[in-house]
Amino acid sequence: xxxxxxxxxxxxxxxxxxxxxxxxxxxxxxxxxxxxxxxxxxxxxxxxxxxxxxxxxxxxxxxxxxxxxxxxxxxxxxxxxxxxxxxxxxx
Numbered sequence: 629x630x631x632x633x634x635x636x637x638x639x640x641x642x643x644x645x646x647x648x649x650x651x652x653x654x655x656x657x658x659x660x661x662x663x664x665x666x667x668x669x670x671x672x673x674x675x676x677x678x679x680x681x682x683x684x685x686x687x688x689x690x691x692x693x694x695x696x697x698x699x700x701x702x703x704x705x706x707x708x709x710x711x712x713x714x715x716x717x718x719x
Contacts, residue, residue: 635679635695638663638710663710682707690714 641655641664648666655661683694690713699706 635663635710638712639665641665642667687711 640660640662641652643649643652643664643666646666646668652661652664652666655664679695679697681693682696683692685692690711692709692711694707694709696705696707698704
């Protein structure tokens, strides 16, 4: 895996258009959404940012990963954390 994390399999909801930002927030607050993506414009997937795993800790029957990617829009590195329950790690 070379220190990269494929985030695609953790996206549970996708929305087309910025006008759906409140729908994305509602999905997250509902507890049924792990990660929501709002597509503001169509972008070729080959330009999607690569994520680098900075830290991986075993926590509460799963793994907590701290991840970094470079944001072209913000012109800086961005970090986020994702919890991956043990039962989906093998997928």
